[in-house]
Amino acid sequence: MPEPKVEETPIRVGIVDDQRLFLDGISALLNTCKEVAVCCLAQSGDDAVAKSKEDCPEILLLDLSMPDRDGLEVLQQLQEEFPALRVIMLTVHDDFSSIQDCMQHGAMGYVLKINGKDELLRAIEEVHQGRKYLDPKVIDILLTPPRSGAQANSSKGAQGQGPGILTQREKELLQLLAEGKTSEVIASELFISVNTVDTHRKNIISKLGAKNITDAVRIAISRGLL
Numbered sequence: 001m002p003e004p005k006v007e008e009t010p011i012r013v014g015i016v017d018d019q020r021l022f023l024d025g026i027s028a029l030l031n032t033c034k035e036v037a038v039c040c041l042a043q044s045g046d047d048a049v050a051k052s053k054e055d056c057p058e059i060l061l062l063d064l065s066m067p068d069r070d071g072l073e074v075l076q077q078l079q080e081e082f083p084a085l086r087v088i089m090l091t092v093h094d095d096f097s098s099i100q101d102c103m104q105h106g107a108m109g110y111v112l113k114i115n116g117k118d119e120l121l122r123a124i125e126e127v128h129q130g131r132k133y134l135d136p137k138v139i140d141i142l143l144t145p146p147r148s149g150a151q152a153n154s155s156k157g158a159q160g161q162g163p164g165i166l167t168q169r170e171k172e173l174l175q176l177l178a179e180g181k182t183s184e185v186i187a188s189e190l191f192i193s194v195n196t197v198d199t200h201r202k203n204i205i206s207k208l209g210a211k212n213i214t215d216a217v218r219i220a221i222s223r224g225l226l
Contacts, residue, residue, distance in 0.1 A: 008035075010034065010035060010036055010037035011035060011036050011037070011058055011059055011124060011125075011128050012037055012039045012055075012056065012057045012058045012059070013030060013036050013037065013038050013039065013057055013058070013059045013060070013061065013124060014038070014039060014040040014041070014042065014048070014051060014052060014055060014057035014059070014060045014061070015027055015030075015038060015040075015041050015042070015060075015061045015090075016041075016042045016043075016044075016045075016047075016048040016051075016060060016061065016062045016063055016066075016074075017043065017061075017063040017090070018043050018044065018063065018065065018066060018067045020043065022113075023041050023043065024041075026061070026090075026120075027041060029117055029120075030120075030121075033117075033121060035121065035124075035125065036121070036124060039055045039056075039057050040052075040054070040055035040057055043067075044066055044067055044068045044069070045066045045068050045069035045070075045071070045073070045074035045077075046068060046069070048060070048062065048066075048074055048078070049074070049077060049078065049081065052078060052081075052082050052085060053081070053082075057085065058085070058086065058128060059085075059086050059087075059088060059124055059127060059128060060078065060085055060086070060087045060088070061088050061090040061120075062074065062075060062078075062087050062088070062089055062090065062091075062107075063089075063090060063091050064089055064091040064093045064098060064102070065091065065092075065093070071089070071091070071102075072101055072102060072105060075087055075089075075102060075105055075106060075107060076105055076106070079105070079106040086108040086109075086127050086128070087106065087107050087108060087109075088107065088108060088109035088110070088111060088123055088124065088127055088133070089102045089107050089109065089110045089111065090111050090113060090120070091110075091111075091112065091113060092112065092113050092114075094112055094137065094138070094141060095141075096141055096142065099134075099138055099141060099142060099221075100142070100221070103132070103134075103221055108127040108132050108133070109123045109126070109127045109132060109133040109134065110133075110134050110135070110138050111123045111133070111134075111135045111138070112135055112137055112138060114137070115135055115137075119135055123135065132218060134178075134221070136179055139175055139178050139179070139217075140175065142220070142221050143171050143174065143175045143220075144171075166204065166207060166208075166220075169190075169200065170200055170203060170204050170207075172190065173186060173190070173197065173200045173201070173204070174204055174213075174216065174217065174220065176189065176190075177201070177213045177217070178213075178217045183197040183198060183201070201213060204216050208220060
């Protein structure tokens with residue numbers, strides 16, 4: 001007789017947001033998914049810390065705007081007190097510095113509130129597996145950081161001339177790779193050969209001192225090189 005299927009234990013998720021309507025809506029949405037079990041809700045930074053201690057979520061969805069404390073400060077405290085807790089920022093803040101600060105201070109994911117259910121679930125599942133996750137819009141923001149006029153002019157002169165400096169084509173290619181596209185698909189989209197794509201991959205990895213493309217994306221994000 002075939003062995004009975006063993007049902008996977010749902011991922012325990014906590015949600016932190018100061019807006020009750022949004023909090024209830026996301027909770028109801030996630031509770032329709034068998035992969036997830038919402039175990040706690042919080043509307044402030046202090047409440048988030050208390051609920052994390054009481055209910056032991058595996059994943060915490062954290063807004064960056066809190067009424068009592070800055071979300072980044074809350075993130076840092078959560079990392080110190082609950083090192084096993086994995087935090088995904090779920091926010092409207094789509095500026096380069098906010099994203100970079102959160103990722104550098106321990107966030108495992110960054111998802112904008114403009115996304116739908118599927119994107120949020122994908123983020124939860126990826127982070128639960130121990131992988132960092134950025135939604136496509138966030139990746140696009142990080143690949144084109146704001147620069148002052150002086151920085152832009154300096155960058156143009158140095159483009160492709162040193163370690164860690166990526167050409168515009170390499171930035172395009174890195175973004176497509178970060179979206180999970182294969183060399184064949186990228187070659188078709190950029191009208192170049194697969195061999196050229198592979199050459200760019202090697203150059204990106206070499207310039208960033210990365211182990212692979214996934215590591216290259218992580219390094220680019222954490223160092224603000226792109």
